[in-house]
Amino acid sequence: MLTTTGGIAVEGVRRSFGSVRAVTNISFEARPGTVTALVGPNGSGKTTLLLMLATLLAPDEGSIRINGHDPVVDPLAVRAIMGWMPDALGSWASLTVRTTLQLTARMYGRDVAQAAARADELIDLVELWELADRPTRVLSRGQKQKLSLARALVHDPSVLLLDEPASGLDPAARIELRILVRRLAAEGRTILVSSHVLAELDELADTAIYVERGASISAERVARATSSARPWRIRALEPTSIVPALIAAGIPADAIGADGSGILVSVDTEQRAAGLLGVLVSAGVEVTSFSPATGDLEHTFLDLQSRHDGRVDGSGR
Amino acid sequence: MSFFSGLKVIVGLELRQRVRGVAWYVLLGIFVLLVAIVTLLVGVVARSSYMGNSETGGWLYSLIIYFVLLLGTLIAPALSGNAVNGERDSGTLATMQVTLVSSAQIVLGKFVASWIATLAFLVASIPFLLISSAFGGLAPITVLLSVLALALELGVIAAIGVGLSAILARPLFSIVVSYLAVAALSLGTLIAFGLGGIAVQSEVRATTISPVYSSSDGSYNESNTFTCGSPTTSTYSTPRFDLFWPILSANPYVVLADITPGQFDSHGNPQDLFTAIGSGVRAAQITPDLSPDYDYCSENGYSMSKTSEEIYASTVPSWFVGLALHLLLAAGALTWGIARTKTPARKLASGSRVA
Structure with missing residues (x-):
């Protein structure tokens, strides 16, 4: 059939x-x-x-x-x-x-x-x-x-x-x-x-x-958007220990945010994310969760939107 | 999939939906009640001494048939006028269009289903038609032709309704336009005929010869002697309905009246409503005499007015013109409707949606 x-x-x-x-x-x-x-x-x-x-x-x-x-x-x-x-x-x-x-x-x-x-x-x-x-x-x-x-x-x-x-x-x-x-x-x-x-x-x-x-x-624009910086969400047993460790690791303070369930950090590649996780663990932060805050599609979608409209929350028109 | 198997599925779908709806049964119940009342009233009149022993079956029968036509034309647009665009509004038309049934099968299937639903009113009136036949004087040819013509006319209304529902985007609008089409045929033709006849008038120059009685004081005299006076002429205008009678042939009631052969009693009087209306309409064909001579002095001046039967015999039938026009309208509405339902669609009516 x-x-x-x-x-x-x-x-x-x-x-x-x-x-x-x-x-x-x-x-x-x-x-x-x-x-x-x-x-x-x-x-x-x-x-x-x-x-x-x-x-x-x-x-x-x-x-x-x-x-x-x-x-x-x-x-x-x-x-x-x-x-x-x-x-x-x-x-x-x-x-x-x-x-x-x-x-x-x-x-x-x-x-x-x-x-x-x-x-x-x-x-x-x-x-x-x-x-x-x-x-x-x-x-x-x-x-x-x-x-x-x-x-x-x-x-x-x-x-x-x-x-x-x-x-x-x-x-x-x-x-x-x-x-x-x-x-x-x-x-x-x-x-x-x-x-x-x-x-x-x-x-x-x-x-x-x-x-x-x-x-x-176009595929190129999608590829650019896919590889752009994206937020990662970090959770730890002691949430207050995360931010000092991040600053100590050389992350600028304006790249660090927070939402209801964890600390958000903007990281551009997966290699850097892996490196950052190693730094946090070795700094003694008891990390329970370390993952992209947005899905792949959502990330690309939002990035394409922001590049087009100059804003992140654009709804198309 | 053959054309008819696809058509059958759509007809089945339509009828299943209708049979599960309450509205149709309510209408059918009201209709039966109304026909029962009419039959009862006519039956009472027929039994009264006024009508004597004359055969009244033809009158009762033709009255019921007209009643079915009246209610049918009032109900059919409501049953068919939103067949296609209503389905588009509820988002189910597109789900049919993506299947292997064609737009012709969809539109024609809906037409057949609407027709069947309207014919149910004719079927529901069968008991009363049988009662009317018990009154006697009913010609089998009248029954055959009137039922056939009635079924066709109801089909025409259903076709116009379904066609308009496919042509126009909004269900309410297409139902209203269907009713306007019915009104144009049923009432519009009458109005156009009446107005046309009155608007175009001809001058009549009548010559009258009156008897002049010998008695100087003009009183009636036993000797009964008179001389013929000199002819006097008078002029007046008369409406020319004879120029506009073809308009009436487009009226469905006239089609029904005209298609059945005239039924007259021994005095040349109509024996059913079809014949009464038919001879009335046919009388409009006769061109008025624009220079009549009225000679009241001689015996032959008092011409007998013609009976209905004589009028009927001296004029031509027109039902095929009206019926052909109706069938053409129906076919046109359906063809246009099918074209508007074709997918993949290139143009969309403004305000309409695909799914």
Whole structure:
């Protein structure tokens, strides 16, 4: 069922809505068997890009290939192999979870028996047993997310587009989602995930595409941002012992901060961080935790933002 | 996946949602109640001494059919006018569009489901139609053609509603425009016909010859002798409804009246509402005589006014013009709606969203 070659290839895609330029220039590739994160602030064009990949919107310019098929020229070929989980939680309010999945399977050309069997499998997969025969309007936001994911998987697609899949999920469900998505990728599927929860994408994604104001950010700029200084969080049995030891180690006082759970120090490379840890331990500080305060994606994201806007807390526009 | 299997899934989806909704059952219940009241009232009138023993089944039957058309055209836009954009608003349209069903299957499936839901009103009126047949005087051809035409007209309204719901972004707006379309066909044609006829008037030059009685004081005389007076002319204007009658053929009620063959009694009077309305509408085809001669002096001056049957026989039917226009409107609305639902979308209506 799954193809070994393919994945998503996007080249110079542009899309405007009237005078609003939603996507100006996005290029990237997503390979089979990997999870690719789509990272960017609100309004940066992530959802518009996913709608174009999902064969719902035609790009004004540029080319899209999904497993080699062009969604504009041959949308049916793309739809047959592509599963899309929208960010909007639309469901037929009066229909049950089971009926929703069965009807979706039928819309993919499965017969009644196949559709019924597939619906049962998916209810099992996303653990909606108790709610299987309840109308979808009683579902909570997180339960609707599960239904939406199940619906995207109905036809066993080899390419998965997940728009904010974790929003509304409780921590346990997030971990389950992560395990499921990793498993789906391990089966050879191409998975593209957009999310605002960057810490979560860190553990989920193999690679990331950063978009800003409708354009993908070049690999060099991403590399620069990735290698820039980042805060590390240090905790010790005796918290007050940390700062004097840091100053003694030659760290300037303005590079030292604090948050609710520890002391924050700005360090530019991992080598220096390792060296600093050695200095602290040998200075007699009983270190219990020494780790980056931000995830890799979050760090890169915030750095790209600050370089663009000249501020760290920029929200894109 | 074949076209029809995809269509069937969409129809099934639509009907399942409707069957689980309360609104549709409430409407159906109110409808049955109203038809029952109408049947009862007409039944009471029919049994009264005034109507004697005449056969009133045709009247009752045609009244119920018109009632189904009236309520159907009032309900169908509400059932179909938000079929597509309502689903877009709730975020479920896009989840269908990414599957293997085409936009044609989605729009046509919704149309078929709306049509079926509206036809349920016709089905619910079957017991009353059977009662009306018990009153006698009902022609089988009238039953066949009127039910067929009614079903088609309800389908046309459903198609216009579903088509508009795909063309226009906002559900409320498309429902209102659907109602305006129904009003334009049902009432607008009547208003246009009436105003047009009154606006264009022709001058009539009537020549009248009256008898002049010999008695000098003008009183009636036993000898009954009179001479014919000299002709007098008078002019007045008359509305030219005959120029505007084709407008009426676009009225669904007229289509229904005109498609059924006229049913007359031995005196040439209509035997059902279809025939009554049909001959009334057809009378508008007759060009008024712009220079009539009224010779009250001779026997032939007193011409008998024509019976409905004679009017019917001397004019042409127009139902196929109206029906063709309606089917064209329906097909146009659906075609345009399908084009607006096509994905990948190049243009979006302002204010609309994809998902």
